[in-house]
Amino acid sequence: MTMNRHRQSRLGMRLSSLRRRAHLRREELAQRSGISADLLQSLEQGRTCNPKAKTLLGLARSLNVPVTDLLDCIAADLEADGNA
Numbered sequence: 001m002t003m004n005r006h007r008q009s010r011l012g013m014r015l016s017s018l019r020r021r022a023h024l025r026r027e028e029l030a031q032r033s034g035i036s037a038d039l040l041q042s043l044e045q046g047r048t049c050n051p052k053a054k055t056l057l058g059l060a061r062s063l064n065v066p067v068t069d070l071l072d073c074i075a076a077d078l079e080a081d082g083n084a
Helices: 010-019 026-033 037-045 053-063 069-078
Strands: none
Touching: 010 037, 010 053, 010 069, 026 037, 026 053, 037 053, 053 069
């Protein structure tokens, strides 16, 4: 999926919002999720748009949300970009 560099992804906005609501620093969420802080930053900023299922599962568990919440964001981004 190609993302417009001037628009943050829905997934990125959702992850950032959930992380802040949980009062977690990027490094803390990344460690809990089993990913690097660089990957989390890239996801939040919309530079990485196709995370692995294992990544999404780890993030969802760490943020205490259903993985479908994150998948819905990816689907919405794909649809907005005309890739659905």
